[in-house]
Amino acid sequence: MRAILTFHSIDDSGSVISYPPGRFWALLECLGRAGLPVVDLDTLLSSGFTHGVAITFDDGMRSVVQHALPALKAHRMPAHLFLSTEPVGRVQPWPDQPSSIPSFPMLGWDEVETLAEGGVLIESHTHSHPDMRKLSLDGMQAECERADALIEQHTGRRPSYFAYPFGYFDRRNLDFARDRYRGTVTTELRPLRDHEDPAALPRLDTFYLKSEELLRHLDSPPVQAYLSARSVLRTWRGSQVIPESGALAALRRAFRPQS
Numbered sequence: 001m002r003a004i005l006t007f008h009s010i011d012d013s014g015s016v017i018s019y020p021p022g023r024f025w026a027l028l029e030c031l032g033r034a035g036l037p038v039v040d041l042d043t044l045l046s047s048g049f050t051h052g053v054a055i056t057f058d059d060g061m062r063s064v065v066q067h068a069l070p071a072l073k074a075h076r077m078p079a080h081l082f083l084s085t086e087p088v089g090r091v092q093p094w095p096d097q098p099s100s101i102p103s104f105p106m107l108g109w110d111e112v113e114t115l116a117e118g119g120v121l122i123e124s125h126t127h128s129h130p131d132m133r134k135l136s137l138d139g140m141q142a143e144c145e146r147a148d149a150l151i152e153q154h155t156g157r158r159p160s161y162f163a164y165p166f167g168y169f170d171r172r173n174l175d176f177a178r179d180r181y182r183g184t185v186t187t188e189l190r191p192l193r194d195h196e197d198p199a200a201l202p203r204l205d206t207f208y209l210k211s212e213e214l215l216r217h218l219d220s221p222p223v224q225a226y227l228s229a230r231s232v233l234r235t236w237r238g239s240q241v242i243p244e245s246g247a248l249a250a251l252r253r254a255f256r257p258q259s
């Protein structure tokens, strides 16, 4: 089983894009026990590699340096951060942010540099986090060039991976990303298969993986069914963040061990 895990904020607010710090620490240990080493994307996507996960963070919330970096360093695990560069140093940057999501302070450039020095690879998530489908080719280039140049200026490394803002993309965006980056991640909710389009790599949003049991059995048919059900709901909502659904919470309970 190979998968790319998605996190946003590591905090105790309970929001739909928050993963609790204590559980993040437990998750890193649980992956080790499950025989799923945490590797970088180059390794995960290399030919012949069959078992492991890559950890990714989207957007650039400050809680990543506060709560994820110490755990990653303690476990000597790599990770990637898909950073939108315009919101760096701000609070609540998203004009279309759902009311269910609290305002998060974003990383400052000094903290981005701390992450990079701590082994987190800083990748591109555009400058202003637009819906890429609405941009011209010039617009896409401007958004990505600005972000990539700023990241290179601050970390000394040019991003090689990209994440579509909101997970939205069309055929033009796909061709653009394929030309520009080694790989591009989406919000399509599933593990990696043998032959993936590098410009449309699926991920597993850890919003759905807060139970240690689910993590431990990521590779099992019930958990795959659970994730498929989540995937349908996600597509229907057309959004990368959705509130818990009663019906699917029941499905999750069904997979919980009785002991």
Ligand SMILES: [Zn+2]
Pocket (backbone or CB within 6 Å): 058, 059, 125, 129, 164, 165, 166
């Ligand atoms: Zn984003």
